[in-house]
Amino acid sequence: MSGLVNALVIVVVAAVVIVRQFRASRIDTDRRWWLLPGILAVIALREPDLLDARHHTASALVLAAEVIVGLAMGAAWAWTTRVWVEPDGAVWSKSTKASAAVWAVGIGLRMGLFAVGALMGIHQHSSALMLGLAATLLVRSGILIRRTQSLNQAPAHATAYGDHVPRSAWKERV
Template identity: 70%
Template sequence: MSGLVNALLIVAVVVLVIVRQFRAQTISTDRRWWLVPVVLAVLALREPGMIDAHHRTSSVLLLAAELLIGLATGAGWAWTSRMWRESDGTVWSRSTKASVAVWVLGIALRAGLFGLGVLFGVHQDSSALLLALAGTLLVRSGILLWRAQSLPTAGAPAAAYGDAMPRPAWKERV
């Protein structure tokens, strides 16, 4: 696939995933939760230009950093998602405001890596970003599945980062 097609695929997947995550959705333990990340990884690994032949070491270091950021973003996203089990036993999940912060930080770090690559003259292909996105989705789905299996049978939502923070009191205006 060309770089433009990869870029469009990345944007489409990110938009689809982000929009879906801010609506409550069920977490199913019997689904093939790993299928979409594996397909994205295969598409990324099929491309030959992931590592710059003229700057091998720098390119590999940038790719490793990209993958680490992707994995950390997936873990942060999963741990900041709110989860709860309904009385019928279904598990639900929805991203929180902290999840937005995780995504913004992940995108900022990736932009910084891209800038660093440009500064060093390293050719960076969009397949590295696609591979990191696959890692993000794989880690997030795995952690959510693990959290879903460890939820109590019914009751209050599972804690998400920032839940224990005091909320400002609303003032009534006269």
């Protein structure tokens, strides 16, 4: 894929994911939560320009930093997401203001990595950003599924994260 197509895929996936996560949504543990991150990773890894041929080691370090930022961002996003169990046993999630801050910091770090790479003369391809996004989504989904499973195993009288947060009278369904 061309760099423009990769950039468009990244923007569309990020926009859809971000918009959906700031609305209350039911978590389905039977769903293939790893599929979208897996597809993004495969697309990113098939690109021949993932590493700059003239700066192989430096571009590999910048790529590794991008993936580490993606992993950290995914974990932070998952832990700042409000998760609760409805009386019928359904588990719901909704990103919080802290989640928005995680996104802002993550985007800032990624822009900083791009700037450092550009200063070093490294040709950076959009597939590195796509690989970082895949890492973010994979870690976030995995942690949320794990949190969901632990909530489903909790006794009925146990409280969930965010139970004492006021809720609106209605929920948006996805």
